[in-house]
Amino acid sequence: MPSWRFSFRKRTLDPQYDSELRFHIEKLTDENIAAGMTREEARRRAVLEFGGAEQIKEELRDVQRIPVLETALKNFRWAWRFVRKSPSFSLVVILTLALGIGANSAVFSAIDAVLLRPLPYPEGDQLMRLEQFHRKVQAPLGRLAPARLQDWNRMNSTFQAITGYYTEDESETSGILPEKVTAAFVAPRFLQVWGVAPELGRDFTPEEQRWGGPSAVLISDRFWRNRFGADPSVLGRKVTLDTSNKFSCAIVGVMPPSFLFPDRDADLWIPTPLGGPYTENRDVTWYLTIGRLKRGVSLQQARADLATVQAQLANAYPKTDADLGVSIEPLKETTVGGVRSSLWLLFGSVSVLLLIACTNIVTLLLARAQQREHEISVRFSLGAPRAAVVLQLLTEAFVLALAGAVLGLIVAGAASKVFEFLAGNLPRVDEIRLDARIVLYTLICSVVATLLCGLFPAIRSTRGNLSNSLAKTGRGQVAGRYPLQWLLVGVQVMLAVTLLAGAGLFLKSFQALERVSPGFDSSQVLTFHVTGSYAETANPRTLAQRIDGTIDALRSEPGVEAVATSSGLPGLARNYEVELRFTDGESTPGHKILANNRFISDGYLAATKIPLLEGEDCRKGFGSQETGALVNRSFANAYLAGSAVLGRHLQAAMSNAFLGPGEIRGIVGDAREEAVNREPTPTVYWCGNGFDPDPYYMVRTRTDPMTMTETLRRKVHDIEPGRSVFDVKLLAARLDEAFGEERLRTLLLSFFAATALSLACVGLYGTLSYTVSVRRREVGLRLALGALREQIIKQFLFQGLRVTVLGCLAGWGLAVAFTRGLSGMLYGVSPTDVATLSAVILLVLVVAGIACLAPAVRAARVDPMQVLREE
């Protein structure tokens, strides 16, 4: 007995076997004694006659064994034979499943990487993003003053540590040419919060984080490799930031390649020394804030704790802290944000696709089971229990599903590339990869697919009365109607219609987006950054002069039509909505003035082609008192309807260094500044270059802007040799990128829907072909009796189309229910858009008609004579 045989209850029954066999031997002995032998002789002969008792016992044990492995191997062998015996059938099933399972695993790999996995830091679920907000006035105040950060960190009892950071794009000039680097300026406890240690070197010392202490910098793995050639003796060398005033710091460590915070571009981490002249001011807005929760502390506890802390600070500093609240969100949520719904939507559609694929295979297997009826009944009559036959049929389905899953893994392996290609701005897209979890998921998918596809046909085909089907011969059979197969085809059509409806709505929404006139002209505009430092904002006048100088130099270049700067690009600007007030007389009483605020230089209107309706363009200068402000038409209509607009003075309702006071000097046309798919809101354009050391430069050119890149770069280098130009892109390309998520879901959903439709049509075609082949005799007879071929075609065509129409109707209902959930993702089209649904149904009917035509025509081509001769 081979030892690998898996067995249960090996020895427990042995005493019973012994006594049963002993009884037999004793009876034989009695018999021999009765025949006249002595007792010893009788016993000896009895044992001899009985034969090897041990061998018999082993065989009895065998009867009780359940040879799991052996049966499985045998089933697999048979299944493999079955797969090879009908290669085209198997290939269709395997490819269908490969597509269904592969697409499913691909989307799941994205969901797993983006939504399910914790952030790639030790115990990443403890990381929280903290923000302060003003409770009375609507104004974003997310960034925290250093003093308040220290207070929060000292007074709370729910966080291990709280830290902060801000980033700047700087020029690093220790090399031959200035190089743009992204530097993160970090508060104390930065690495402690992340739980990450430098790969080389050490964390900052307390001295390095104190005002007047030694300089220090941690560099990224990428910067280490690119700039220093991965030199292990890099510690102690200097990095020079030359953007404002020369500032050198010594490298104390290199971070591991996996540490990519705040983003992939981060090159340097530099401590912001606390205790200096600015750091006690509670009004400044410096840090984006991150904290690590203590183990076992819930989000609610942390929120309550920080609320208490801030209430204590409100008592201590009523002037600055009284109206502030604290919001805390898991860092993962703020990172992943809005893509959640898109990804789950894709996962839902891809699961529907898998369902269609499985339904399709069920119809194929059912048709096949009918052909195998005879084989199955023979096995029954040979004494195979039903469970064994079902298991055998399931093994066949599993072998097919497994082959499909292996192919599907190849599809899933390409997922990260596809996602990166379609939506490069998807958060955590670089974490999508094929690993053991995805392989396991794919295996589970194939098991589920096996059960979905195989169980029903297996149970159904092993039901029936056996002796009946044994007696039946294939030819004498009356053609069945196969209502079940047709039901399944109808279900496929229904699901396909639902997916198509979703895809259709997205396509229509995308088209609507392209047709939108945003109020500005994005063509022929090149945009880029020039490195700058927040330290420059200490002297806004110098800052404004510096940027104005660069703008003038660029304007002098032939081929340049207009040049401007702006803190955010049109169509991409973050909504910076703040409550404002008029300094000269009130507006409509009790009417809050809420407006989006933008910071622009002179020339912005020329660069964006936003029309000036009244008044004049911005003037050069550093602050709004000199340069004034522009408002858009919506603002004028909403807050100054019927009164003079030009000459009024605006400022923020709560004191704000950047927002006024300033005179309204012009009214401009409405533009979709926030996003192309958002209606314009009341907007104030504050003029001047003294706010932002690192604005976007916008250059409108007369010819192709990309060809001027080098010229413009050199021009900036000529007058600002210490600064670098970076992030050079067309405005149109940036706008395009902003819709990466929309494009991703539109393209993928369309692809899934098209696949679903083709699968449904394959199902329709297959089922109708099968019906035709089964009813061949009947058709032949009818033709022989004088039926017209057109009648035959019509009959089969209608049989297929009737199911399609019913499927479409059911799909319509399902689509109406399903697309309601899409309303937040659509632009310019209602989720229940009748035109889209009708177009989808028309498309399905046409394609289904084509799929039905071939089998119907084949039915009509039956040669009556040949059919009759076959009888």
Added chain:
Amino acid sequence: MPIEKSDLLQGTLDMLILKIVTLGPIHGYGISQRLRQISKEVLLVQQGSLYPALHRLEKRGWLAAEWGESENGRQAKFYKLSAKGKQQLKKEEWNWNRLAGAVASILQTAQ
């Protein structure tokens, strides 16, 4: 000449056991005796075939077994036919008769 198990048609032994057990609860020794007597010493079933067959039939639910006292007072395992076994026997008998009839008619025709 006696026919041994290896010469028996596969599955036939099972049918014969079922048939013999219809007469009432009986132990393994009794079955082997009856087979020999009824077949007039033609069928000699080795214990090495008999007991595995009995256990197989029991496992399939065609035979039910329980321990009881034999005629000489010793403990023995008695087998009897279950309802499922009755059906199976009917089916096998029908099949056998059909097969035997078919074989017989072929032999007659070929003469």
